[in-house]
Amino acid sequence: MYLDFFKSKGHTIEPSASLVPKDDPSLLWINSGVATMKKYFSGQVVPENPRLTSSQKSIRTNDIENVGKTARHHTLFEMLGNFSVGDYFKKEAITWAWELLTSPDWFGWDPDKLYMTVYPKDTDAKADWEAAGVAPDHIIAVEDNFWDIGEGPSGPDSEIFYDRGESFNNLAADDPENYPGGENERYLEVWNIVFSQFNHEPDGTYKPLPRKNIDTGMGLERVVSIFQNAKTNFETDLFLPIIEKTAELSAGKKYGANHEDDVSFKVIADHARAITFAIGDGALPGNEGRGYVIRRLIRRAIVNGQKLGIEGAFLDQLVPVVGKIMQSYYPDVLKQSDYIAKVVRSEEDRFGETLDGGLNLLNSLIADLKKQGGSQIAGADAFKLYDTYGFPVELTEEYADDQGITVDEDGFKAEMQKQKDRARNARGKQKAMGLQHDLLINVTTPSQYVGYTQLETKSQLTELVVDDQLADEAEAGTAEAMFDTTPFYAEMGGQVADKGDIYDLEGNVVAHVADVQHAPNGQNLHTLTVVTPLKKGTTYELKVDRKFHSKVEKNHTATHLLDKALREVFGEHTQQAGSLVEGDYLRFDFTHFGQVDPADLAKAEAIVNEKIFAELPVTTVETDIESAKKMGAIALFSEKYGKVVRVVSAGDFVTEFCGGNHVKNTNEIGLFKITSESGVGAGVRRIEAVTSAAAYQYLQGRSEILDAVAGDLKVTQDAEVEQKVTSLQAQVKSLEQKQAALEGKLASQEASAVFDQVTEAGNYKLISGTVQVSKMDQLRALADTWRDQALSDVLVLGAEVNGKANLIVAVSADKQKQVKAGDLIKAISPKINGGGGGRPNLAQAGGKNPAGLPDAMTAAVDWLKDQD
Secondary structure (H helix, E strand, C coil), rough: CCHHHHCCCCEEEEECCCCCCHHHHHHHHCCCCCHHHHHCCCCCCCCCCCEEEEEEECCCCCCCHHCCCCCCCCEEEEEEEEEEECCCCCCHHHHHHHHHHCCCCCCCCHHHHEEECCCCCHHHHHHHHHHCCCCCHEEECCCEECCCCCCCCEEEEECCCCCCCCCHHCCCCCCCCCCCCCCCCCEEEEEEEEEEEEEEEECCCCCEEEEEEEEEEEHHHHEHHHHHHHHHHHHHHCCCHHHHHHHHHHHCCCCCHHHHHHHHHHHHHHHHHHHHHHCCCCCCCCHHHHHHHHHHHHHHHHHHHCCCCCCCCCHHHHHHHHHHHHCCCHHHHHHCCCHHHHHHHHHHHHHHHHHHHHHHHHHHHHHHHHHHHCCCEEEEHHHHHHHHCCCCHHHHHHHHHHHEEEECCCHHHHHHHHHHHHHHHHCCCCCCCCCCCCCCCCCCCCCCECCCCCCCCEEEEEEEHHHHHHHCCCCCEEEEEEEEEEECCCCCCCCCCCEEEEECCCCCEEEEEEEEEEEECCEEEEEECCCCCCCCCCCEEEEECCCHHHHHHHHHHHHHHHHHHHHHHHCCCCCCEEECCCCEEEEEEEEECCCCCHHHHHHHHHHHHHHHCCCEEEEEEEEEEHHHHHHCEEEECCHHHCEEEEEEECCEEEEECCCCCCEEEEEEEECEEEEEEEEEEEEEEEEEEEEEHHHHHHHCCCHHHHHHHHHHHHHCCCHHHHHHHHHHHHHHHHHHHHHHHHHHHHHHHHHHHCCCEEEEECEEEEEEEEECCCHHHHHHHHHHHHHHHCCCCEEEEEEECEEEEEEEEEHHHHHHHCCHHHHHHHHHHHHHHHEEEEEECCCEEEEEEEHHHHHHHHHHHHHHHHCC
8 A cells, every 4th residue: 555655656666675785785684665775865876766665674683682572673574665866855755644644545544643753943844744734733843853874864854653542551641751752652653754955974064965855664564553453563464373373383372371471472473584584585594694693583583482382493384474474575485485494494403402502501600600609690601602502691691590690781781792893893884875976967968888789889978077077078097988879888787897998080099998887877987098188079989899798798698597507406496696797707696505515516517518509599688577577587686677678588498687798699608617616605605617718728727637647646548547546545544444443552552551540639539641642533532441441530631642732531420510521621721731621521622732741630630639
């Protein structure tokens, strides 16, 4: 209804973009509707229609600790928004907002239940609300109603609140927060309209923007709660099916029975939605960035599942429930639900092991505190539990409270802030919204790209930019230029820009083309290294470097073949996550959960070559988006497409949207060879490959290496190399086994002598000494022998291996309550300038000072005596 309303007001509906930001390092996630519109508001791109509207899925985790505890906090939410880029402003935005909310043809809400807040100095907004029909006593001036993020566009805003009635009131009548805009449950904020009319300058002043903008945000979940008269957002049909499924999986728990269980139900429902959408958009669990957020959400949900008595993995069963709820607007979620559930289940199983380790650490911390007479877990330890084991601090506090122990919350928050600072610095210091760049925004001089059919043209120079100013002439140096026609491709869709030269009509080079990018209104903007003066209005001859262009074409078509081949091998959930098409090689990033099997990679490579050798015709048609989709065309990555799109097909093998350059037949590619495959982030793999002559040169180099290896192995046939290497490996393995057996015998003989020497160390029987072994595994084997024979209470062995010191400590089962191997190893490892740790029954350490091993043995005796 929202989108239809603004469509009726001349807005273009923008589809909900991926949660993973594209080309925006300032954002970890798409966190609002305006986040996808930044390129328009900054002036980087001029939209075809300055009026835009969207329902944008978004993720925010800055208030994650409040999720489930309040009625309206979520990690994933949908933001409805309408935007004006230099078109309509305050009056229209306010008038239409009132119409949408109160008209019986649209939302039909009671006007008496609506309140508006305005910035005190924004008298225009107040007047416009009154003119629209709002009662004066329903308009409240609030000093905070000014949207400002630092340098960049800013301005007053107006928030709209819905009065849910006295039954929702959680405050006393005289409470200062009991008003629309205060912190209360009665007045629900549903919409914020930002009037972006100033530029916050670096010097702190505010200057009027040359183009005033409108940016609004309405939370879909909140609006639904009003339509369905739900107590909180969680009692709507966006969440209840997930909660009901969770209740089925729990140990007889019911939603609404008690507050603590309800919090867990809400956390699980919220997080299940977020992880399902995030993974569906290509992000995967990991140790940093987006991956860390997903892992944290999964772990919080699992911990809350345990509170409800759910044992084992269960989140994966909620994925299809989320998919069915959201199917009408996001059909891809349900289509990918099997894959998403597989990822979630893998992470659940992984955390199942981690959870036990975290509980062991927590119990150890509590035991140590009690032993030392302490009463508070350090903030750094609580953060380690949170950061390493995924324990929310609330869980740590619960466990500690049962033992009469508290947690240093301030210390924990300090550690958390350090992590946030590190993450913020890693993302860079880009501003959330750049300054408006008006130099080329109003330059609408047409510039036609003709490079699909021509690589040389005679063209008129229509615009010149020198030193960030429009100019009529450019001297030697750097300049930017537009031509009425150009054969030079502007970088887009992963394909690099063309290279080449600009000539005068007498055949003299006047400039070299260093780069080509799109101007705000879509023209090809050439970055030139000027050799001799250029003049606006003069006709020049533009020539693309044909050799470079041809290489790029081959690699670009190969990229499309590879994209399709990967989907055939790995499944349709595999999506392009980025690409680079250069002249010398191609790079292709794609989403994939787990490692890539070399055999599968070989299959994909074979498919590409099969299509090259099949000599498939490569055809291109221009059509509208809907017709292209009916042809089966697939949109690569998250490119922005206009009304008319180009569709590239290689026979009937692959059909995709693409505005780039391609060969006319796949046989022109000649040969395709993958040169590397690696992981570049959580759930993203990268393939680099070469084609044509570069592929031949790569294979020739490999052949020369093979010839050299064959020579070293003294075999005459290449086919014999593998057999010879296998034979040599078997010989090496046999010799290593014999060596290990001999070393084991020697170690056992040495150990026999050591095992015979049992000493008293306080109340404990101790065996200690240094032995000669070649690796740590042999020390562990000796510890196993000692345990099997029950020779003493404690074992401490040391050895020098490859110039470094190694220690192992073992404690018998009946003494582990009094003595822990991990504690003893920590006490003696400083003697070898090292450190270590382990379980109560077995621990090991390494260090740089083998000469300290005898001292470590002495220290072990002293430490055990102190345990009496």
